[in-house]
Amino acid sequence: MKASVVSSVGGGFDVQDIELDKPMGCEVLIDVKASGLCHSDLTLARAGIGYAPPVVLGHEVAGVVIALGEEASEFNPGDHVVASLIQFCGRCVQCLSGHTHACLQPEATLREDTEPARLRSSGGRVINQGFGLGGFAAQVLAHENQIARVPKALPFAQAALLGCGVLTGAGAVLNTAGVRHGETVIIIGAGGVGLSGIGGAQLAGASRIIAIDVADGKLERARRFGATDVINSRERDPVQAVRALLPGGADYVFDFVGVRAVIEQGLQMLAKGGGLYLVGIGDGATSVELHALSLQLNQNRIETVYMGSSNLKRDIPFYAEMALAGRFNLAELVSREIALSQINDGFESLKDGAIARVVITDFVN
Template sequence: MKAAILDQAGKPLVIGEVDIAAPGPHEVLIRTAACGLCHSDLHFIDGAYPHAMPAIPGHEAAGVVISVGSEVRTVLPGDHVVTCLSAFCGHCEFCVTGRMALCLGGDTRRQKFGGARLTRGADKEVVNQMLNLSAFAEKMLVHEHACVSIDKDMPMDRAALLGCAVTTGAGAIFNACKLVPGETVAIIGCGGVGLAAINAARIAGAGQVIAVDPVPEKRELAKVLGATHVVDAMADDAAKQIIAISSGGVHHAIEAVGRQASADLAVAVLRRGGTATILGMMPLDCKVGLGAMDLLGGKKLQGAIMGMNHFPVDLPRLVDFYLRGLLDLDTLIAERITLDQINEGFDKMRAGTSARSVIIFDT
């Protein structure tokens, strides 16, 4: 199969041929239909986060099940599925206490005796699977708990966005923040994740949705998706503007960029008792904190990996929201590209002026 391979961090992805194994007992072989380009991939491609090389990135995908292993009970050949990087084992402490997104997923990785999932060349060089998925490829081989069946009426390019950006952004609103109708929320960063959080905040009935981003085009997109107010993140008085708009600070501030300054801004705009939720992949040496007066004011700070999702339940609901016209995924897609155009797509992401690029595979 054809795949985009990361041979060395800081270098462009290389399009090449890769061999994929047959599914083991709990594995699912999927023909990839669409895959979004996510900033999380860029962290690994540019070397900000380490990973074994060579590897195939990509984790925001949808496709059709080709075949399943002998023990698979959750999907069938022909099912349309969305994949999710927060694969869950189902029996660890985190899973049985309802925090599936925190599962370390040891059981979901292929055992050594089963051989590598991905190899290349005559010498069968191992190609590392990134985030348990490796979706920048014509096929994916994943654990059954890394995918979920969806309604076949759902368009695949929009379904792919549910695999990361929307699950993370909407999940932050619905699961991590548990936003109450009428509460105010500031979303800092209007990329795919931030825009999804804005859309979800509108669905949840937020009183005010304040979108904060330095790029005018993204602030305009935020208005389309439900922002009631927009603020230029680079304004010297950005925090004061947000506090003034929300009459003393917001109930929830969601950081969806992965930068120190945006995390600090999220903390700075909270009202007494408010919560800052960090979604972005921060540089590994970053630290975010609350001051003494913040603590005395009952303010809270939390992380929310993948929106603290329960994806076998959440994703079909998000599909239903889209099909009912509540969730706007069409606005999130800036362009549809081929696998061969992937490096150009990431160059556009580095420029930071548009929303999601989605790879469409021949199906």
């Protein structure tokens, strides 16, 4: 099958013909119809962290089930599914407590070292499979725990985005923070994941959803996702602008950027008892100083967000239904569709503020 392989650190993505093993155990073979470009794949490919090359990355996948391992019982051939990077065992104390995103044995969805590798080069060399998926490929072989069924009416390009970006953005608001109707929400950074956060705040029934970004085009689009107010932080001081709209501050601030100045501004936007949620991680080296007493007096909390605290079996079908019902703007997240061979160019185009998400939908070219 065709796959886009990272063969060396910083060497970019390159289409090759590689071998995929047959499904065994609880595995599901998926004919991939759409695969989203998420920025973390570019970070992994450039920095060589997480997976040693050669590796097939890609962790937002939608497609059709074509074959099953002998113990896979949840799906049938022909099912439309979304595969996600969340790996969980279903048996540990975190999973049994409902926290599958914090599973203690995420490697349970992978093959043992003693078993044949899922991916190999045509010469027989083992190729690593990113996140148990390897989504930048014509087919994906994954454990059924990492897969959720979606309605056939949902276009594949939209469905793919449910695997990571939507789970993270909307889940931060709905699951991690648990925003309730009538509360006030600020979203800093209106890119693809931040837009999903806005959609999540709308589903939660937030009374005010204030989007902050540096590009007017992104802020206009944020309104179409449900933002009630927008602030261009390049033109106005965002803390003062928030205080003009919400004199007491906001109940929740979600930072999708992850740089020091933004985190510090986010803290200054909080109402008494409000929480700051760190979703974006910037370049991975951001640090901030905290004033413990003022945080305590204002009863504020800071929480990190991992995969929107999502349960993919519950949340992926939920967002799919909300999109089909017109209650969640998924269609406009897909800015551009490309071929497998255009990944490098596709990642380059993510720098353009007009682009929310780029999705591979052509696996022949």
